[in-house]
Every structure is written in structure tokens, then in C-alpha cells.
Amino acid sequence: MHGRNNPLPPVIREVVRGSVVAEFYGAPALVSRKRKQDPGRPMEHWWIIEPVARAILVAEELSAHPELVFADPGLPSSTTQANRYEHSISRKLIEKFIEHVNEHTDRTGLDDIPADRIAPHMFRKTMSILVGTEPGAEIALGLQLKHAATRALANRSTQGYAASDSNWARLLDTAIEDARFMRLRDLYDQHHAGQTIGYGPGADRLTNTFDTVKKTAMETTRTAKTGDKRTEYDLLHKTRIALRFGKLNHCTFDHNHPDGAKCIEEAVIPAGHTGPLIDRCQPGRCPNSVITPEHLKIWKSEETSLLTLLDTPKIALCRRDQLNRQLDDVRSVIRRAQK
Template sequence: MSGRPLVGAPSVMPRFADDVWNLGVAGFAGNRYPSEFLIDFKSLRLSVRREAAREFLFWRLNTRPVRGPLPSISTVASEWWNLRCFFRFLDTEHGGLRLDAVTQPVLDAYLAHCRGEGLLTSGLRQRLQVLPRLHLAAPALTTDALIVSPWNGRPLTRVIGTDPRRERENTTPRIPPKVIGPLVQAALFYVRTVAEDIINARVELAELETAVEDIHGLSIHRLERYLDGLAHEGRGVPAVDEFGRQARLAGSPAYTYVMRKSGAGPAVAGGLYDKRIDQALERLGPEPGGMDTPITPHPQTGLPWRARFSPAAVPYEERLLRTACYILVAYLSGMRDSEVKELRDGCHYTERSADGVVVRHKVRSRLVKGGRGVAENWVVIEPVAEAIAVLERLPHREALFCRPVSRDRYSTVTANRMNENLNAFRAHCTHIGFPVPDVDGEPWNLTTRQFRRTVAWHIAHRPYGTVAGMIQYKHLSVAMFEGYAGTSASGFRAEVAAEEALARLADVVERYEDFKAGVRSSSPGGARTDNEFGRVQEELQDFPGRVVDERRLHAMLKTSARTLHVGTLNDCYYQPETALCRTAGGPDQPMLNNCRPDRCGNSTITTRHRPGWEAARGDTERALAFVGLSDLQRTALRQHLHDINKVIEGVDHANN
């Protein structure tokens, strides 16, 4: 595995002749199961298959493509699975046919076989990608090699029958605003209000587990002293936890807890002990949970946000808290799932700006895309820093999301497990006062990949929107683009740019549809825009009764989309040579503070902008009614009101 940084000792690096390769020694995907990096050649029945697979994977690990870096360890591990699928097809459907005897009809049959499995387009392409790579590796395969060039070298996108342009679009669904809003609010509630209670409950539970180890024998006096203490404090006997388990019968979890908490014994004793607990239950009544950790009041109700903790509730609430931290970090930083899972102790730090005024929150992690495992920094906002501080106080080892599954064993929260946690947290939001509404009658299915896509979409489409509380997307974009998350290596800026391009194209299509419906622009640049839309309509023959090719329409409007800047008072189809806002040597983009929408040749004003001008007219009229204005101020306001009325009259005239 030349040219790859290692995460393990070189001594454990697999050797070529080994029956099992553990590629995890060079794997940087903290969101993957360790077993996904195991290559077990013994799983192939025929020796010729094992040797061919060994040579192919060695070639993939050590041969740099003509363009681009070495494939990631995750990619090679996935290719092992796809290679096994192809070998299994040859063994079961073609009697163990060797690679050097495979013909194009056999490959066509394999394509039909994969289609029959119901794979999505992306999955089908990934399944077949191993075939052209097998052919490229043929000179390096001495045992058996694929001689025929699959589909004569045609791109798989054409073989499968998909549009390559459409395949480049991000198909990850965006989380709807009505879902992401309460979800982030609930996550903030857990991190800022609930976290301290859960951490304190964990400390109490750890102290109890330590104390149990020192309990020897039984003591009725300790039990009675504990029960008398509950009565003195006005509390009940631990009997029912939030999972609905009753403790009226001896041997229940609550009875065991009472014995351990009181120091009367390590487990249920029966006889006199059960009788004393039963008598206390009748006298004091039950208390859900039973642990001593105080519960913070809910800001919305002033009541405790939950009943007292039980031992079973502590790891359950820890799981919800860890998930809440994940939501804040993933959504408010723009980091990938694999990069979030690489966060470790001490990853958060702060820096002041050059003038010493602004404090920037930063986190260190690893850029995992492509399997490089390169250490990088991200600029984040305060809620992300708060979530990381909470994660550092939760039980973990190495990575912050490496959670304990027993006293001495830890496990990384993989992507699939985190998806389960996310949906469990979404369902739990209702119980803590932040209900997440259904979408189309069904609960929204959350996945780890949706957060980065969603925040990129909102920054591009709703830059001045608010996600929860005082968190604004504009503030998010400034922080993300200032730091590493906005650079080309991370790819987040590119994702936002792609979303912005799609948003501008959608806006241009809307304005084209307005044009077809008879809406015309009244501003200096309106005639140019109307002429352009008219040319597109004429070329496509896009008239009532005809159906036009949507892809061709979008292709013709893309030029306008690249220069469109949508505004409240006008739309700017920016061209530097006619822009009134641009100064000599200034940036090659609109300067919004200098915009003259009623005079600039780039400006178009239609009926969709009329409400903005009417609001401006109302503001000006109210300003004129102020008694203390000077003559100069009153003259300027009257001229401004005259200009506004002129624009509104022009819009009405153009569309009547």
C-alpha cells in the first residue's frame, strides 16, 4: 500500500500471500465498521478466483490512475464486494467460466442479472465499475484476466441508459424546513439544558456501580435507613421507570436498585427484604426512576423536563444526547459524516481576529474524502463548540463518537447506527416539547448525508433565513467559508455553488414562465431580457398546445442563470459594461449597496417586484409626514417618492 498514510503499526500491514487482508490499517473512515475493511480470500471457492482477486486488489491499491489519486481504502473494499458478486455470477450461471473466456454476451447477461436485483441507478453503476477496471488491470494479472473490453469501452452511464448530466446532480434529499427547525431546537435543548443532568446521572450511576463492589452480605438495617430517608425527603420508593416496568413483584430491576442503593445487598434478597420494600411502597407510593440526580425545569413549562433517572435511563439518554450533539455538529459545520466521526479530545480551540475583536471557534478533524486522512481545520459557530464540549464529558475513547457498549468495550457509531439514532431522536422530540411534523403523512427518514446537503441548499436559497432561535444561515455561511469548510478540498463551497446555480436556473425558468404568461418588464434592462426570452420561445416553438424538451429549455436559459441576481426591488442580469453600480477596478459582480434599480441597464422590474416598491412608497410617505424635516430633506424625499411612483406606473403600464 505504497504512498498511503497508516493509522496502524506497519507490522500489522497485510502481506500479499495472506489469506485475509485487513485494510483498516490504512483506512480513515471512522463511520465504517472495522469488518468492512476485511478481505477474506478464503470466501472464494476456486483457487483461480482467489489468485485473480489478490492480484487485482494489489494492483488497485498500488497503481495510480492516469488522472487523480490512488483509490481510497473504502473504494477498494467496496470493489472487493463487487468483484465477488461478478465471480459468483460466473460460478453459478456459467459453470465457473474463467475471466479470459468471458465474452461481451456474458457481460450483457451480467448487466441483466444486476438489473433483476432491483438496484438503483447509482448502485448498478457501482456494481459494474469493477468490470472496466478488471480489464485495465489485465496486464498485471498473471493467473486469470479479463481480456474483452467491457462494452467496447463505452461509458457505463450510456450502457445503463442514464443521462450523465442528470447523474451529476445531488440526489440526496433535503430535510424540509418544518423538520429541521424543531430538530435543531430539540438538539440545542439537549446540549444547553439537559446535558448537565445526564452527565450528573452518569456520575451517580458510576459511583453506585463502584459502591456495589464493596457490598458484602446483607443488611436489613441499611435498607430500613434508606427507606426512612426517602420518607423524610417526601419521596416515593423507586418502582416504575420510564420504560413502563413495574416493580411490584420481587426480582424486578427496581427492587435490585433499591437493594444496591441502600447498601443492603448486591441483588434481590427476598423474604424480609421484599416485605420491607412492599410495606414502604404502600406507605410512600412509587417514584419513577428513583435516582437522586435533580432534574432541570423545562424552559417552556417550568416543570422538570423528565422524571427522575433510573439506571436503565442513563445510557438511553446518553444516546439521545450524543445524537443531539451530532445533529448540531453535522448541520452547523457542513462537515461530512466521516469527518464528524473523526473528532477527538481537544479538537475545539479558539482564535482571535487580527484586531483582537472577533473570537473564532475552530475544530480539528480529518478530511476523509478519498481516504486521505489529512488533518484539517474548520471554522464553526458557538453551538458546535458547545456540542463538542458536551461530547468530551461523555464516556468515550479516542474519537468522541466512540461510545461505550460495556464497561471495558467501546464501539464507533457507524453511519447506519447513527441513522437509527437520528430517527429515534426525531421521534423523541415530541416528548420534550419540540414535535417534528410528518411529511406527506409519514415521519421523515433522517440520514447522516442529508445534513450537509440541506445546509448547503438553505445557504444558497435562503441566505437570510433562520434555522432555530437566533441561528441564521448568513452567519453560518460566513463562518464556514472563512475556514477550511469553504475550501475546494472539503468541497462544501462547491456544493453551495452548485445549489446556487440550480436556484438561479429555477428563478430564470420562473421569469420565463412569467414572460410566456404576458408579464413584461418596465425597467431599462427589461427590453433586453424580454427579447432574450422571446428568442428562446421562438426557437423552441414554446407556444400553447406544444410540449417542449425541458432539458433543452434549461440549457438555453443557463446563460441567463449564470448572471442573474434576484432582489426585492428588481432582478439584475449582470453585465459589467452596463452596470451603474460597478466602479473602475471594482469587483466583477454587482455592488448591491450602489444599486440603482430604476436606472441601470442590467435591471428588470416586473409585477413580482411591485410589492417591494409599494412598501418603499409607504415608508417614504410616512417619512414625509414627520414634522421636523428640513426643506432639503423634504425635497429629497419628494423626489424619491416621484421616482418610486414612476417605477410603479411603468410596471402597471407594461402589463396592461
């Protein structure tokens, strides 16, 4: 959608019956009340493409509400403004979406979505910023965000919408750091509960650090005559452990002591780069690699898949050589974990 004087689209819940105009300066349009960035809320014409016009007319026929085209059919008339969202179809759909994602995290590798309050509009801005850096994303987002006329006129509203701002970036960095520390804290608790948190030299250094934090916390609390997990977690946070979490392994690369890291051996390091070169990671050979029991399951599954492919009759010799090299790499990871 594109307004005559303003590129921001109207609130979809404000669309009422009879809002579609067949032609407005040569294109179909939608008459709706403008709310974004305008406290006066004037009525505006918003250009739309023909498929959108047809979709709104269909929605108008299907709507059971006497005025609104996109009213939530599951909204009980007796609910108050304060709790009506909790009883809406939108809320139920979000709950089902979260339930679906959380049920398949073992297959997708995603983290569980926490049980916080989530509204539909919260997906829009974050999705746009994350997708905005991908090749061809501006065009895709222009279509997804309905900036159709804006794209045709080569304006920059899609770029501006997808561009990261300082507040969003600051919140994202904080959220990433919080999530990272929560995972580190979980590993810390698992280690001190007697569980194996990983294999390899990287895991040994990590557990030694955890033991040092535990010892320091005990000495501190003995002096203060108090003691709880909070003291240990505070010390763990202050330790600033170099640990990057990954799907196939974790990395303990420390840019202050990079010696031995396989990913930077004989590599051209970009100017200003201080971290590992992820695309050159060698989980089975690098001393910074940590293979956890969860990682090991994935590597064993990959070994089985490669053996199945190698049993394929009449496989090309070059393809067989490639599979054998991959199998050697996979088995080097498994051997490290089984030592």
C-alpha cells in the same frame, strides 16, 4: 466545552446521569464518551463553564429517561431504530420551524424551505460558515459553539470550524446555481404562459431571450420529431443568461457588455471586479434593471410610507428634503413599471 486533549465536544445524547464533575484541574467538567474522529470512543473529561454545569444538572432533574439526560421525551419505546427519528420531538420542532419560515416568506423575503429530510445538526456547520465572515463573529461563534475554554486560551477551533472548506464551498456553489436556474426557469414559464414577468429595458431583453430559446427549441424538436420542456430547459441553461435576483429588482448586468450600467458610471471599480456594484444600484434609472410585479408591490408600499412621513407635522426641513429625494427615486421606479 473543551476537552483536556481534544477541543471537540461530546455527542449530547451520550450525556448520562451523574456526568457532571464539580472540579477537574480547577474547572467544572463533563465526563462523556468521545465519538468524533475516534473509533475507539474512550471516556473523556470535557471542561465546561459554570452555567453549562448548572443547566445539565437541571436537565438531569427534568429528564424522564432512566439513564440519558437529554433523551427525547417524545420517543415511543416501541419504534425501531430505523424510524425513531420520525417520531421524535426534535423532528416535530424542525417541522414547526420549517412551517413557520414558509408561512412568512411573503414578509421575510426568504425562499420556502423544501420538504427534504433535515436533522438538527445540519444547521450547525452551515450557520457557522455563513456567520464566520461577519464582524466579531469568532467571539460570538465561540460562545454559541460552547468553545468557551478555547476562546480563553486563544486557540483557533472556532475559526477552523467556521472556515469554509473546499467540499462545502463546491456544494454551496452548486446549490446556489441550481436555485438560480430554478427561478430563471420559473420566469421563463411565466413569460410563455402570457404573464408579465417584469418592466423596463432589462425585462424587454430578458423576454426577447426567452422567445429566442423557445423558437430554437421548436426548430430543434421539429427536426428530431420529438419535443418536450426538457429541450427548452436545456437550451435555457446553455444560454447562460446574465440575471442576478434581488429583493427590490433583478439585474441583467453582463460584464461582457457593461455599457449603460448606472452602478459603474464614474465609479472606482476594484481590481479584478467584473460584476455590478450592488451598493450603487439605481433600479429606476438603469437599463439593466428588471422590476417584477412582486417588486412593484414593495416600491408602492415604500411610496405610501414616505408620503405618511411627509405628512408628519413640524418635520425638520433637512429631513423633509431627504424624504422628497427618496420619494422621487421610488416614483421613478413605479413610473418605469407603469409605462
